[in-house]
Amino acid sequence: MGSETREIDALRLAVPLGGDGDVLHLAADAGRTVGLVLVDIVNGFCTVGAGNLAPTEPNEQIETMVEEAAKLAKIFSDRNWPIFAFLDTHYPDKPEPPYPPHCIIGSGEENLVPALEWLEKSPNLTARRKDCINGFIGSIEKDGSNVFSNWVKKYEIKTVSELYKTRCVGGSLLLVSIIFLVNFSVQVLVVGICTDVCVLDFVCGTLSARNIGLVPPLEDIVVYSKGCATYDLPVQVARNMKGALAHPQDLFHHMGLYMAKSRGARIVHDVSFGS
Numbered sequence: 001m002g003s004e005t006r007e008i009d010a011l012r013l014a015v016p017l018g019g020d021g022d023v024l025h026l027a028a029d030a031g032r033t034v035g036l037v038l039v040d041i042v043n044g045f046c047t048v049g050a051g052n053l054a055p056t057e058p059n060e061q062i063e064t065m066v067e068e069a070a071k072l073a074k075i076f077s078d079r080n081w082p083i084f085a086f087l088d089t090h091y092p093d094k095p096e097p098p099y100p101p102h103c104i105i106g107s108g109e110e111n112l113v114p115a116l117e118w119l120e121k122s123p124n125l126t127a128r129r130k131d132c133i134n135g136f137i138g139s140i141e142k143d144g145s146n147v148f149s150n151w152v153k154k155y156e157i158k159t160v161s162e163l164y165k166t167r168c169v170g171g172s173l174l175l176v177s178i179i180f181l182v183n184f185s186v187q188v189l190v191v192g193i194c195t196d197v198c199v200l201d202f203v204c205g206t207l208s209a210r211n212i213g214l215v216p217p218l219e220d221i222v223v224y225s226k227g228c229a230t231y232d233l234p235v236q237v238a239r240n241m242k243g244a245l246a247h248p249q250d251l252f253h254h255m256g257l258y259m260a261k262s263r264g265a266r267i268v269h270d271v272s273f274g275s
């Protein structure tokens with residue numbers, strides 16, 4: 001553990017996230033539309049013992065992510081702000097290599113975690129079951145339309161024109177998927193799991209779509225570091241698993257955030273709400 005901690009510290013020095021450690025301040029001002037996007041916060045990835053890709057024991061990073069996502073969802077719901085949730089869902093006869101079977105429809109793994117079950121009845125929720133890693137790709141319908149893009153257009157998710165920032169001291173490194181929107185531009189704030197897999201793919205895919213005008217009026221994607229998490233497969237465990245690739249949690253969580261930033265996302269470490 002000591003050696004791994006030193007390696008993570010060395011990585012953070014070699015590839016730092018830089019000065020994006022801001023606090024986003026959001027207020028319920030007239031004319032402002034703010035949206036929240038949750039990425040795969042389902043039992044099959046978050047609930048202990050729920051499936052092949054679920055944690056085998058309590059995990060602090062995942063628990064923190066769920067707590068932050070639930071807190072944000074409650075605030076958004078109370079303010080009647082739109083919420084979009086991706087739910088990883090698969091059929092048993094359609095594998096998703098290289099991963100083992102997971103989140104099979106009807107198993108319960110594909111459903112929101114207990115802390116977010118209440119959200120299923122919220123009129124503010126738009127849910128999208130997806131059968132691929134990248135949520136933006138998973139939102140494409142057979143007629144070529146995109147459920148996520150249509151959601152952005154429907155709620156006219158635009159930029160927070162009065163958005164201001166303060167420097168965050170001692171911010172921790174985590175990730176999420178959410179979206180902000182207000183007059184004249186659009187921002188997406190992302191929370192979910194896994195930082196370096198489904199969250200990162202959604203961020204990169206949506207940024208690419210934005211760059212060619214497929215998600216108007218989206219302008220920016222903001223990643224909330226405390227709102228995301230990834231799985232843990234230490235080197236010493238992976239060595240005893242045929243074909244397994246080691247996946248140290250803190251290392252890949254940091255790299256997921258770093259890669260998201262390198263692709264054009266903004267990383268923040270806290271979100272506050274005014275009246």
